Amino acid sequence: MAIIEIQNLRKTFRSGDVDVHALRGVNLLVEKGEFLAVVGKSGSGKSTLFHILGGLTPPTSGVVKIDGQSLTDLDEAGRTKLRRNSVGFVFQKYNLLPTLTIRDNIDIARDISGKTAPWDAAFLEVVELLGIAEKLDRKPRQLSGGEQQRVAIARAIVNQPAILLADEPTGNLDTENSDMVLDLLRHLNKRTGQTVLMITHDPEAAAFADRTVQMRDGELYSA
Amino acid sequence: MVYKLVYENLKHRPVRTLLSSLAIGLGVTMMLALVGVGEGMLEDQANRARGVGADLVVRAPGSSVVGMGSLSMNQGILEYVRSQKHVALATPIGVHSTGGVSSIMGINYEEFAAMGGGFRFREGGKFSAQNDVIIDDLYAREKKLKVGSFLNTMNRDWRVSGIFASGKLARVMIPLTVLQELASAKGKITMIYVKLDDPANTQAVIDAMKKDLPEYPIYAMDELIKQFSVNNLPELKAFIGVVVSLAVLFGFLVVFLAMYTAVLERTREIGILKALGAGPGYVLGILLRETVLLAIIGSLCGILMSYGTRWLISTFIPASMVQAIVYSWWPIASLITLAGAVLGVLYPALKAAKQDALDSLSYD
Ligand SMILES: Nc1ncnc2c1ncn2[C@@H]1O[C@H](COP(=O)(O)OP(=O)(O)O)[C@@H](O)[C@H]1O
Numbered sequence: 001m002a003i004i005e006i007q008n009l010r011k012t013f014r015s016g017d018v019d020v021h022a023l024r025g026v027n028l029l030v031e032k033g034e035f036l037a038v039v040g041k042s043g044s045g046k047s048t049l050f051h052i053l054g055g056l057t058p059p060t061s062g063v064v065k066i067d068g069q070s071l072t073d074l075d076e077a078g079r080t081k082l083r084r085n086s087v088g089f090v091f092q093k094y095n096l097l098p099t100l101t102i103r104d105n106i107d108i109a110r111d112i113s114g115k116t117a118p119w120d121a122a123f124l125e126v127v128e129l130l131g132i133a134e135k136l137d138r139k140p141r142q143l144s145g146g147e148q149q150r151v152a153i154a155r156a157i158v159n160q161p162a163i164l165l166a167d168e169p170t171g172n173l174d175t176e177n178s179d180m181v182l183d184l185l186r187h188l189n190k191r192t193g194q195t196v197l198m199i200t201h202d203p204e205a206a207a208f209a210d211r212t213v214q215m216r217d218g219e220l221y222s223a
Numbered sequence: 224m225v226y227k228l229v230y231e232n233l234k235h236r237p238v239r240t241l242l243s244s245l246a247i248g249l250g251v252t253m254m255l256a257l258v259g260v261g262e263g264m265l266e267d268q269a270n271r272a273r274g275v276g277a278d279l280v281v282r283a284p285g286s287s288v289v290g291m292g293s294l295s296m297n298q299g300i301l302e303y304v305r306s307q308k309h310v311a312l313a314t315p316i317g318v319h320s321t322g323g324v325s326s327i328m329g330i331n332y333e334e335f336a337a338m339g340g341g342f343r344f345r346e347g348g349k350f351s352a353q354n355d356v357i358i359d360d361l362y363a364r365e366k367k368l369k370v371g372s373f374l375n376t377m378n379r380d381w382r383v384s385g386i387f388a389s390g391k392l393a394r395v396m397i398p399l400t401v402l403q404e405l406a407s408a409k410g411k412i413t414m415i416y417v418k419l420d421d422p423a424n425t426q427a428v429i430d431a432m433k434k435d436l437p438e439y440p441i442y443a444m445d446e447l448i449k450q451f452s453v454n455n456l457p458e459l460k461a462f463i464g465v466v467v468s469l470a471v472l473f474g475f476l477v478v479f480l481a482m483y484t485a486v487l488e489r490t491r492e493i494g495i496l497k498a499l500g501a502g503p504g505y506v507l508g509i510l511l512r513e514t515v516l517l518a519i520i521g522s523l524c525g526i527l528m529s530y531g532t533r534w535l536i537s538t539f540i541p542a543s544m545v546q547a548i549v550y551s552w553w554p555i556a557s558l559i560t561l562a563g564a565v566l567g568v569l570y571p572a573l574k575a576a577k578q579d580a581l582d583s584l585s586y587d
């Protein structure tokens with residue numbers, strides 16, 4: 001069964017008196033354990049698609065299902081629960097909480113989803129793999145951009161979400177750090193079977209994924 | 224975990240935390256100082272009344288229990304009181320207000336001294352001339368007076384002839400006859416203090432006198448001293464009410480401003496938490512806890528500062544005011560402030576709870 005199922009998804013923003021059709025009938029199936037890259041020009045609707053999948057904004061019409069759960073009729077409370085339990089988000093800007101240590105940045109995601117037990121062996125391995133095990137007691141500003149993005153990845157998967165959404169995760173990084181982050185995403189995907197969807201405008205980055213789809217004017221095409 | 228975030232947020236802006244706490248503390252100090260002054264002054268008044276050494280007091284008809292009173296009683300009553308069974312000593316007192324809460328008291332020195340076991344003079348001694356005055360040590364300290372200094376009241380310069388240890392009803396005393404003359408109230412007194420052969424007879428004597436003097440309030444000293452309570456001072460109670468309201472308003476405004484700016488400053492953090500799945504309750508809880516913590520720190524500051532006001536009062540105006548430390552008001556003042564603070568955080572917290580996660584997570 002597909003973990004993501006999207007049929008004829010539309011999203012229309014009303015800005016002032018004009019309707020902006022960000023998504024104009026998107027269809028997509030993603031299998032569990034897949035690593036998918038979404039490429040496309042700026043303004044083509046990639047982020048909007050992720051925001052809908054991540055429960056950050058409701059769809060206007062169409063079918064969206066994650067792990068069999070429909071997002072179309074979720075209210076704000078339902079989307080909050082979706083964000084808490086079913087999706088992990090990695091942003092272009094790392095979006096760590098600046099006043100908390102790395103460990104606490106990860107723990108707050110667990111606290112929000114009501115988990116208090118210490119990190120299990122599998123997650124400790126992930127932390128090791130991401131190369132942040134030595135930095136857990138530092139504050140975000142003491143880490144490089146690449147390190148911060150790896151912390152953001154750890155935070156996004158600490159609750160074992162059904163899908164990991166990464167919106168231009170290497171947009172702020174140099175080639176060396178980009179490659180490291182992309183390598184880690186692929187590694188995580190292969191090793192733990194974590195489903196990953198990644199937006200990028202860089203074809204080299206897209207090459208790390210199993211499959212690439214292209215967004216053009218609010219519609220998806222296989223590339 | 225949330226407490227860590229709250230703690231780190233408070234630590235992150237130390238000046239904001241400090242200033243908000245101090246401002247919240249000011250409200251607490253206002254309440255504690257006022258209640259403390261009320262209690263302190265009543266206690267002091269009670270101590271000084273005790274220092275007279277009387278068993279009962281006869282006051283003028285219509286006078287209030289705790290007020291100082293005026294020269295409105297006929298001195299003739301004195302003869303009647305002296306003639307009563309069990310009365311060992313009865314001495315008249317004259318009180319004349321010299322504006323505001325200050326007053327000057329006229330006494331028959333020998334009688335008054337005999338009743339309370341004598342004055343303890345720190346310096347000098349009793350009056351010897353018509354314009355002599357005796358004052359207590361606190362008044363001397365506040366007004367920087369010594370024996371031989373002059374003090375002006377009732378349009379006259381008085382020479383300080385003695386400074387006595389405080390605790391003898393009044394701080395400033397002159398001979399009763401001199402007071403009556405100056406106040407154009409010859410033959411008028413304010414009250415009569417009475418000492419009995421045995422304090423056990425107090426109630427019997429009061430009952431007997433009340434039959435002959437039904438109009439006159441007559442109190443056993445123990446009873447009278449029990450009346451020195453905030454409950455019998457409606458003005459003070461009303462004023463405490465005003466200050467309590469001000470403190471609530473104060474806590475409200477301080478916290479509203481502090482937390483409103485915090486919410487504006489933290490839209491990004493709030494957005495991150497929401498993207499991680501934090502619901503409105505989670506966000507609300509963070510801000511509420513931060514507020515409660517601020518209120519607790521503020522209350523502690525306020526309690527400390529109330530020791531500061533007590534020091535100021537006892538150092539600079541020991542005779543005019545006494546501030547007690549009223550422990551029972553610590554939790555009351557803290558809770559009142561907390562109430563204001565929680566009201567203050569409501570709007571900022573609701574704004575934060577309703578904030579759209581995406582608003583602050585623009586990443587283009
Ligand atoms: N909140 C919004 N309100 C109005 N228009 C929006 C909003 N978010 C995105 N859009 C519009 O939707 C279109 C798609 O945007 P976006 O999904 O961010 O594209 P991409 O991520 O591919 O650059 C753009 O035209 C953008 O201006």
Ligand SMILES: [Mg+2]
Binds near residue numbers: 046587
């Ligand atoms: Mg985008």
